[in-house]
């Protein structure tokens with residue numbers, strides 16, 4: 001079973017750590033703040049108070065034996081970079097690091113982070129799309145050109161089939177799934193009907209999604 005070490009137990013790090021633990025994984029959390037460590041002691045496998053920029057401390061904690069490292073320090077960019085570098089040098093196969101901004105992200109990739117996440121930026125994008133159109137429930141950027149959106153169906157779409165809606169031709173978008181109450185119809189067919197209250201999960205080019213956002 002995979003073992004995870006989460007360094008920096010702020011809002012993001014603690015949420016990742018708790019979720020992994022709930023999913024049944026072994027999670028070691030490290031934070032320099034004793035209070036934070038105490039507050040998480042019962043929610044993850046082990047919580048340790050330590051300065052993770054100290055290589056010897058990380059060695060003593062046996063970090064090299066972990067499969068995945070998550071570095072979740074935003075304010076102290078220097079610490080985030082240093083810790084990411086140490087984890088990669090120790091031989092951790094997969095290191096995820098949280099970046100505060102694009103430049104921080106670039107540096108993290110350069111020094112070997114396998115994945116860089118931008119939680120604040122991504123959540124900002126999702127909230128903005130939802131604010132522009134309240135029919136857009138969620139927005140996930142797949143690449144700079146493509147995204148997935150969840151759209152509340154419009155009244156004029158009720159009881160029409162996907163063929164009649166013709167989203168691919170009219171808007172250049174593909175319906176990947178229909179969410180109906182607790183059910184999800186994955187890869188719906190052209191003859192599947194849209195019902196009141198449905199949510200469409202749609203994939204397409206950002207420029208086509210933006211056009212649809214203005215229309216709905």
Ligand code: ATP
Pocket residue numbers: 007008009010011012013030031032033036050051052053072073074075076079
């Ligand atoms: P959030 O996820 O809450 O947005 P953030 O991006 O603002 O967090 P910080 O608050 O800077 O990040 O740091 C997150 C946590 O990392 C804090 O609890 C802090 O105590 C811890 N931390 C910072 N530097 C170190 C370090 N060198 N070693 C261990 N933990 C550290």
